[in-house]
Amino acid sequence: MSHVFPTYARWNITPEKGEGSWLTATDGQKYLDFTTGIGVLNLGHCNSKVKAAVQKQLDQYWHTSNLFQQPNQEALATKLAETSGLDAAFFCNSGAEANEAAIKLAKKATGRKKIVTCVQSFHGRTFATMGATGQEKVRIGFGPMLDAFEYITFNNEEEVKAAVDENTAAIMFEIVQGEGGINPATESFLKTVQEVAKNVGALIIIDEVQTGIGRTGKPFAFQNFDFQPDIVTCAKGLGNGLPIGAMLGKAELKEHFGAGTHGSTFGGNPISTAAAIAVLDECFQDDFLQEVVAKGELVRSKLKTALSDVQLVNEVRGLGLMIGIDLKVDAGPLVLELQKEQLLVLTSAPHVMRLLPPLTVTIEELDLAIEKISTLLKKVPTPAV
CATH class of the missing domain: 3.90.1150.10 (Aspartate Aminotransferase, domain 1)
Known part of the structure; x- marks a missing residue:
């Protein structure tokens, strides 16, 4: 047994x-x-280069906590920021945690409650990210979800126009729906999302947990289009098997995620960040x-x-x-x-x-x-x- x-x-x-x-x-x-x-x-x-980076860090130290200065985090955050066009990174251990951080940040920064997501999306299995996920099967048996999420049909421009209003903190979706059928976003949908978000002051969160770190031929999948989100999440390919996630955001969002607003004991662990730096050195060429x-x-x-x-x-x-x-x-x-x-x-x-x-x-x-x-x-x- x-x-x-x-x-x-x-x-x-x-x-x-x-x-x-x-x-x-x-x-x-x-x-x-x-x-x-x-x-x-x-x-x-x-991978030999990732293995060498991890081994080097293993011989130095494994963990301290985020009360200490973390050179690996600074180096990794710089690489991610410079490549994504965003400005700051929060490190965690998984895609679900990165998306959880993104939801918290969007609500705190805007003071609004509603997050618009897409049917057939997948954003994780924590309570918030389970609610954000547009698949009923993920939510069955767990009682009432957080009431902050509204679902629209992916790539439906009229539905996103109707759903996004002055109560919307963010529009959150994947550029290619990974668990929902490998459905790529259309250029016209992305253009509409950008327009409606700007009109009402809503943020755009792009979940790059599965699409990021070179998977689509760009560092991030949104870079296949003329499109710039406010928040991007990544994980999976970032550590090549070492557990790490990251939420990236624009500079003006930093003031809303100050000391004590969020945290993770293992987030940005020196071993995982060493692996991630080695990954980006390869995948972002x-x-x-x-x-x-x-x-x-x-x-x-x-x-x-x-x-x-x-x-x-x-x-x-x-x-x-x-x-x-x-x-x-x-x-x-x-x-x-x-x-x-x-x-x-x-x-x-x-x-x-x-x-x-x-x-x-x-x-x-x-x-x-x-x-x-x-x-x-x-x-x-x-x-x-």
Whole structure:
């Protein structure tokens, strides 16, 4: 009997070693890993530069608390600010905590209560972020949510115009909905959001927990557009497996998050920040990001060609190396079938197969995954209408 709460529907795979794009299980099976810990291992398993940075910090000190000056935090905050166009960072341990901080900051800075979010969004599982998440299944069984959230349809310009008013503290959404089906935002939606927020003095919070740190071919996904938010959250890929999250905000918001307003015992831990600095040194290089764009365009093109005559497939979509294959059936059973072919992928919404390869993935590895996916999907019968 396990003494761990059964909060996860675990696969029958026990990892033993990871290297690059590959994960070896205790039974000797070697898998091509296109889950990357749900978009965390952007530099792949056991990246040598991240490992070296962590080892160096381990030999110095592990923890002090945020009562002390933290050189790693200052260095990491500078890199994030200079790249994002924002000005200040608050460090925590996860995406949910980063989003929690963003919600608190938006309400405190504006003095308003309402946050507008999107249907099919995902922002975390704390009480505030669960309320912000536009998926009812996440909230079932937990009683009344915080009453501050109003949900609109993603990419619906008329709904955002109707929902945002003088009581709105912030509009909060993802540039690509990660858990909601790999749905990218449209330029017209982003333009409308910017206009309505400016008109009423609401802030714009962009959740980059899954899309950030190079995943879409830009340091942050919002940078694929002519768009500048007030607050950005990131986590997952920031530490390449070490737990860290960050909330970034404009300079004028700093006065609203002074001493005693928020905190985290482990937030900005020196080991996690050492890892994150090493990650950004790699992921924010122009040539690295250009490769992500090229590989993303290539894999989507090859998938569309390979699956063009497969009636089971509705669409291949995504941005950078964040890819969704929209199917006419639930993707869950097909994910398990691919495991038998030594390929690890995810679902996103019940009917979307989600691919999140490491950003360091090779063309040969992408081709191998495409072959395995297309071979499987061509065998699956199309459901009768």
